[in-house]
Amino acid sequence: MLRPSGRERASRVVPAARGAGPYLTPAQAFDALYAYCAPALVRQAYLLTGRRDLAHESVERAFQRAWDHWPEVARDPDPAGWVRAAAHDWALSPWHRLRRRYRHPEPPPPEEDDRALLDALLSLPPSYRRALVLYDGVGLDLPETAAETEASTRATAGRLTHAREVLAERLPELADPGELHDRLAELASTGRTRAAEPAAVRGGGERRARLWTRTAAAVTVVLIGSTAMTLSTAPTHYVPPVPPGETVRGVPPRVAPGPLSDKQRELRDHLREALLDGPERLSPQAR
Numbered sequence: 001m002l003r004p005s006g007r008e009r010a011s012r013v014v015p016a017a018r019g020a021g022p023y024l025t026p027a028q029a030f031d032a033l034y035a036y037c038a039p040a041l042v043r044q045a046y047l048l049t050g051r052r053d054l055a056h057e058s059v060e061r062a063f064q065r066a067w068d069h070w071p072e073v074a075r076d077p078d079p080a081g082w083v084r085a086a087a088h089d090w091a092l093s094p095w096h097r098l099r100r101r102y103r104h105p106e107p108p109p110p111e112e113d114d115r116a117l118l119d120a121l122l123s124l125p126p127s128y129r130r131a132l133v134l135y136d137g138v139g140l141d142l143p144e145t146a147a148e149t150e151a152s153t154r155a156t157a158g159r160l161t162h163a164r165e166v167l168a169e170r171l172p173e174l175a176d177p178g179e180l181h182d183r184l185a186e187l188a189s190t191g192r193t194r195a196a197e198p199a200a201v202r203g204g205g206e207r208r209a210r211l212w213t214r215t216a217a218a219v220t221v222v223l224i225g226s227t228a229m230t231l232s233t234a235p236t237h238y239v240p241p242v243p244p245g246e247t248v249r250g251v252p253p254r255v256a257p258g259p260l261s262d263k264q265r266e267l268r269d270h271l272r273e274a275l276l277d278g279p280e281r282l283s284p285q286a287r
Contacts, residue, residue, distance in 0.1 A: 043188035062087035
C-alpha cells in the first residue's frame with residue numbers, strides 16, 4: 001500500500017515505540033516515526049522516480065533531515081507529512097540527472113502491465129506525477145495535495161485532470177479512480193522495498209552533520225588566515241598612481257646644429273689652444 005499501515009493515517013497519530021514508557025526519548029520517537037512511514041515512502045518515491053535506489057536514498061535523506069531538525073518535526077501537527085514532503089522533494093530534484101549512477105535507467109518491472117503504467121507515469125511532468133501519487137495513491141484530498149505541492153487548488157485540479165487523461169488514454173482500464181489506486185499500489189510493491197534500519201539513518205545524519213560542521217570550521221579558518229595576511233601585507237597609506245604621460249603642445253622642436261662659420265671656427269681653435277697651453281694645475285706642497 002502507498003499509505004502507512006492500515007487506517008492509522010486518519011488519526012494522524014504515530015504509533016509509540018515498543019517497550020517505551022509514557023515518555024519517549026527523541027531517538028525512540030524518531031524510530032517510531034521511521035517504522036511507521038519509511039516503507040510507504042519508499043513505494044511512493046519509486047512511483048515518482050522509477051528507481052529503487054533513488055527511492056531509498058530519498059527516504060533516508062528525508063529522515064536524516066528530519067533528525068537534524070527534530071525539535072521542529074516533533075512539534076509539527078503532521079510529522080509524517082513533513083517527512084513525506086522532504087522525501088518527494090529530494091526524489092524529484094532535477095540535479096539527479098547529472099549524477100553518473102542515475103544516467104542509465106534501471107531494469108523495468110517484469111510484468112508488461114506494470115511496465116506500461118510506469119512508462120505512462122514517468123511521461124508526466126514531475127508536478128503532475130506528484131499530484132497524482134498524492135491524490136490517487138496516498139489518498140490526500142485536493143486541498144491537502146495542493147498545500148503539499150505548493151500550488152493553488154485550481155492548478156492542482158488541472159494537473160490531476162490532465163494526468164488522469166494521459167493515463168486513461170494509454171491505459172483505458174485506469175479511467176476508474178479505484179482501479180488506478182489499486183494498480184499504483186501493485187506497481188509500488190514490486191521489487192525491493194525494504195528500508196534501512198532507523199539507527200543507521202540517524203547515524204548517517206549525525207555523521208553528515210559532523211562533516212558539514214568540520215567543513216564550515218575549515219573554511220572559516222581559511223578565511224580568517226587570508227584576511228589576516230591581507231591586512232599584514234596591505235599598504236598603510238595611500239599611494240597615488242602615476243598619471244600617464246601627456247603630449248605638450250606649443251614647444252618649438254629642437255634644431256640640430258648646422259655648419260660653423262669662419263668666426264666660430266676661429267673661436268673653437270683658440271679655445272683648444274688655450275686648454276693645451278693654459279696654466280698648470282695647482283698641487284699641494286708637502287711640509
